[in-house]
Amino acid sequence: MSLSRAIIGLALLGAAPALAQTPPPAGNLAEAVNPEAPRVLPLRERAKLEDRILAERLDTIVPRLMREQKVDMWVLVAREYVEDPVVMTMLDAENMHARRRTILVFFDPGAGKPVERLTVSRYGLAGLFEPAWNPEQQPDQWAALGALIAARDPKRIAINSSALSQFGDGLTLSQYEGLMAALSPGLRDRVVRTDALAVGWLETRTPAERDIYPGIVRLAHSIIAEAFSNRVITPGKTTADDVVWWMREKVSRLGLTVWFQPSVAIIRQGQKGMLEGDTVIRPGDMLWTDFGITYLDLNTDTQHLGYVLKPGERQAPRGLRDGMAAANRVQDALTASFRTGLTGNQLLATARARAIAAGLVPSIYSHPIGFHGHGAGSSIGYWDNQGPSPSGEHPVRPDTAWSIELNARSVVPEWGGQEVEFRLEEDAYFDGQSVSYLDGRQSAFHLIGAVPAPRRVRR
Structure with missing residues (x-):
């Protein structure tokens, strides 16, 4: 259905x-004169609906945008209370903020395979992203991210950095530096600063x-x-x-x-x-x-x-x-x-x-x-x-x-x-x-x- x-x-x-x-x-x-107000959903029903809509958005919009922009990996990094505006719209209804540091990774393996959705974070996100970090095995979150990216060997790694759009400029300087330090020199050269994915995600209904x-x-x-x-x-x-x-x-x-x-x-x-x-x-x-x-x-x-x-x-x-x-x-x-x-x-x-x-x-x-x-x-x-x-x-x-x-x-x-x-x-x-x-x-x-x-x- x-x-x-x-x-x-x-x-x-x-x-x-x-x-x-x-x-x-x-x-x-x-418009109607003196329109009757629709009934407002209770919070629990709202949360269910919001999460179902979010899942559909992740399934459909992200793969299309990545393929349009010829990007095979999109990395988003946000810290609690300094969230990337895109990350805030990808959190489930029970997560109002990033937790400590939340890292989201989208990877398109090509050949018609589904885009992977991964979270290099201590806390899960309602099953919308697959957990990809075990702090007990690797305490360093940046090292875990670097290993994940190296294993997938993406050709173009998109990050949200833009001089024009505030919606595509969510990666802070300190988190950019942490990301770049986690990558090998060869992978650093594949990083692409863009607002196209962020704007496309946010503007599409x-x-x-x-x-x-x-x-x-x-x-x-x-x-x-x-x-x-x-x-x-x-x-x-x-x-x-x-x-x-x-x-x-x-x-x-x-x-x-x-x-x-x-x-x-x-x-x-x-x-x-x-x-x-x-x-x-x-x-x-x-x-x-x-x-x-x-x-x-x-x-x-x-x-x-x-x-x-x-x-x-x-x-x-x-x-x-x-x-x-x-x-x-x-x-x-x-x-x-x-x-x-x-x-x-x-x-x-x-x-x-x-x-x-x-x-x-x-x-x-x-x-x-x-x-x-x-x-x-x-x-x-x-x-x-x-x-x-x-x-x-x-x-x-x-x-x-x-x-x-x-x-x-x-x-x-x-x-x-x-x-x-x-x-x-x-x-x-x-x-x-x-x-x-x-x-x-x-x-x-x-x-x-x-x-x-x-x-x-x-x-």
Whole structure:
């Protein structure tokens, strides 16, 4: 049975959130209004699922990457609390950190044989790696590693060392020196410094991860919808910081974590920039939040907008709604520009040209997402740099997840012609052909404030 089918089976048994298995909306479908939150798995069930997904990743992604890069050995070394970012994603659910020094070795013997997964460590890793060191027989861990490598005689030995990507730069200087001292001069010449394996491992999503990701994003969407509602906000009383800390408490009560401090700000008629902190939310305010959670080893990153109704209003002013629609159109320009093999810089230039030709005023600063909120892979612009950058030179690959993050500036006639920045961010998936939002995208404001009375029906 495939892992994806096994996850669906768990859902049918009530052990996993059923929404997590709902196929993601195609294209630019709007997200649900006031979405129901999926049930969060108990810790034991989470651990089982995380380990099964990890095993599938190790079985499929690592061999493919090593063969693509023509590398027959990959060595990762990490010390407790100074972990390589890749090693942290290869530890099973009951190992939160490297133990003393954890060494992982992948070796491809060729001839169609499976890639070996070995750990030269004192402690095992839930059967995901075969133990390859007996300290009672050889007390020197480095000597044990050297003997293991010499016995396999690899042609190219990859290590995680990169001047460009933090995700491929996890080998510290002292551990590099220990590794090199353990190798014979001939083997040292075969060591290759690269970030390709690390970035490829981190940016690639498996079918199982694709299946669960929509439910994780739905969970984040449900928290934002509740935060930007009358259940949390009382206009004239609630502050921006009150909403921030409500979100933090909500996530904590669910047994989850945020990967950055949530932001909530007020955009107000006649005020330049954003108002935050102890500023009280008032009718007529536009609200903005930036919010992300971590669940089942995956992250979300969402920016949504809300509006506080004035007495008698049923919706946000037309100028604000047009501003959000403009930001949606910038999203369309970006997602339509995705092509396998293009760099992030090329995507940025193409998307900006499309948006500007459509009369929009765009700013695009999108990024991969997955094991990390600002994930491994190519950057597509920065809020303070709308031109090419070194981090945008990585090619875009299939089976990757993205935060489509950007803004459009638009004039709001109802606010005296004030120019307003409409910031949106939604998580999406690129399958190599097209981009689809994992749980839809925002196209209408969250509405807060007085709810209009229902219209009377004459009899």
